[in-house]
Amino acid sequence: MKEVEMQKLWKNWLKVFIQKNFKNFILILCAIIILVVLMFLSIGLGALEIDYIKVKDIILYNLGCSQNLYWTKTENLIIWDMRLPRIILACLAGAGLAVSGVAMQAVVKNPLADPYILGISAGASAGATAIIALNLIDITQEYSVSIGAFSGAMLSMLILFFLNKSNKDSVRLLLSGCVISILFSSISSIIMFWAKDKDKISSIVFWLMGSVADANWTMIPLVFVAVIVGIILLIIYHRQLNAMLLGEETAHTLGVNTKKLRWQLIIVIAIMIGIIVAFCGMIGFIGFVIPHIVRSLFGANHKFVIPISAFIGAIFLLICDIIARIIVIPEELPIGIITSMIGAPFFIYILERKQYILGGGKK
Template sequence: MIELTETAGAAPAAVPGLPSRRPGPPYPLVIALLTLLLAGAVTAGIAAGSISLPAGQVWGILLHRIHPALADPAWTSVRETIVMDVRLPRVLLCGIIGAGLSVCGMALQALVRNPLADPMLLGVSSGASVGAVAVVVSGLAVLGVFTLPVAAFAGALAALAAVYFLARSGGRMTTVRLVLAGVAMAEVLSAVASFLVVVSADPHKAQSAVRWMLGGLAGTTWTMVWIPVAAVLLGTVALLGVSRPLNLLLAGEEAAASLGLDVHRFRAALFVLVAIMIGTIVAVSGAIGFVGLIMPHAVRLLIGSDHRRALPAAALLGAAFLIVADLVARTLITPEEIPVGIITALVGGPFFLWLMRRRSR
C-alpha cells in the first residue's frame, strides 16, 4: 500500500469519498470572490498594454459585440480591433491554460497521492515539449493543424508513463522516488528538446521551437484558441465527473479498492486524460511551470480537498493567476516581453521550497 501523504491545508479524509476540511469561508462566497478576481484579471489583461484602455470602454466593446443594443459605440475602430483581435484571444487563452494546468495538477496530486506532483515536476510538460519541438523543427504536417497537438500529447503521455513506472518499486511509490524520477525525466527530455533545436537547419524553425520551451503567448490569434478551449473544458468536465473516485484515492488504495474502484485502470485512464490536456496546452503555450503545483494547494487552504468543490475553484484561481502573470510578462520591461514561464517560475520556485520546508516540519 502506498504511504498516504496529507496535502497542504487539508485534513485527513474522515469518510471515504468525502475528505473533511477545516472550517473556512463558505464555498459560495469563495467561488463568488474567485469569479470577481477572474473578471478583474480579464479586465486588466485587456486594458493594459502599449495603448491603455479604460476598463469601462473595454467592457463596452465586449458588450457591443455580444449585442449592439447593450452599449453605444463611443470608441474608434482601432481600439475595437485591439480589444477583439489582439488582446481578447490572448487573455482567453491565458485563462484556459491557467485553468487547465491547475485542474491537471490537482488530479495528478490525487492520482499519485503526493502533494508535490505537478505537470512540470513529473516531466509531463517536458515530454509534450519534445513532441512539439520535433514537429516544429522537422516541419511535419501529417495531420494538418492537429499534428502539433497530437505530437505534444504523445510526448506527454510517454513521459508520464515513464515517470510513473520508474517511481514504483515493489508496488510502492514514495515522494522521493517520484520527485527524483520526475526531475530526471524532465532534465533528459529538456536536453532532447534542446538538441533538436541546436541541430535544426532552419533558424526560423529553431526560434519557433524555443518559444515552446520557454513558455509564451505572444502572437496569439483566434485560430489558436479553440482546440485548447475544447480540450480543457471537456477534460475539466470529465474530472468533475470522477470527483468521487479521486476523493477515494486520497483515503488510500485499499480503501478505494474495497469500495469497488479499479485503481489501476482508473489511474491509467486519468493519466491519458491529463496527458491529452497537457499536450494540447503545451502545443500552444510551451512549458509553463509551477501553476499546477501552486493553485491546488492554495485552493485546499481555502476549501479543503474535496474535488467536487476544489476543481472549479482551482480552475478559476489558475485562470486569474496566469492572466496576471502574462500581464506582468508583457508590461514589466515594455516594449520587450518576458516569457510567461519565467514569471511563473519566479513565483513557483520559492513556493515549492516553502512547501518542502513546511512538510519537513
C-alpha cells in the same frame, strides 16, 4: 401527505447542505468575481492603453449588443482580436494546469507531482522543437507548431501506457514518466544542436518558456472544450480522488478500481495538458503550487479543491500575463518566467505560515 413530507425532507437537506458548504460556495463566488474584474482590467492594459468605457463599447459592439461605433480599426483589432482571446486563453490554461496538478498529485499520491511529471510536456516540447527546427511541417502554417506539440504529447502518453499497461504501482508510473521526460528532453536538445539557424533556436527557447501571445478566436473553442470537459470529469471523480489519497488498499476497500481509475485520469490529464502546451508552450509551476495553496487554505476535499483550484489557477495566470505585458513595454516577457518568479516565493510563504494537506493528514 407524502408530497408534503418529501418537500419538507428536501428543504431540510438543502438547508443542511448550504450550511455545511456555505464557506466554500462563498469562496468560489468571490473567485468568480475577482476573475471577471481582472479580465476586464486586463483588456485595457498593454503597450497601448485604451479607455475602459471604449473597451466595454468595443466588446458590446462585436457581440451585437450595440451599434455605437466611434473607435479606430486598430483599437478594435487590439481589443477584440488580440487581447480578449489572449485573456480567455490565459484563464483556460491556468485553470487546466491547476486542476491537472490536483488530479496528478492524487493519482500518484505524491505532493511533488505536477501535470508534467509523466513526460507529456517533454514529448510536446520535442514535437514543437522538431517542427520549428527541422521544418517537418511548413512553419508558416498557422497551427504547425501546435500540431507537432500535441503529436509529441500523445506519443509520450502512448509510450507511458505500453511501459505500464500491466503495472499497478504508482512508483513505477512515476519512474517511467521521469525516463520518458529525460528521453524527449534529450531529443529536443539534439534537434537544437543540429539547428544552426539562430532565429529558429530563439523561437524554440521562447516557446519553451511559455506564452499566450499568439491566442486567437480559432483556437479558443478547442481549448475551452478540453479544459471544461476535463474539469467536469475530475469533479465527477471527486470521491474516487479522495479515496486515492487515502492509499490504494483503502481505496480498494471503498470499491475503487485504482488501476482503471488511474488510467482514466491520466488520459483526461494528458489530453488537457497536450492541448494547453500545444497552444501555450511550457508554462510551469501552476500545476505544482496551486493545488498546495488551495489544500493548505481550504482543505483536501476534491469536491471543492478542484473548482477552487480552477479559479485560482486562472486568476494566477491572468495576473502573470498582465505583468508579462506591462513590465518591459513595448516588449513582453515569456509568461513562464513570471509564474516561477511570483509563485516560488508565495509558495515558500505558504509553507512557512501554514501546513499543507495531502489526503488525510497534514504534512
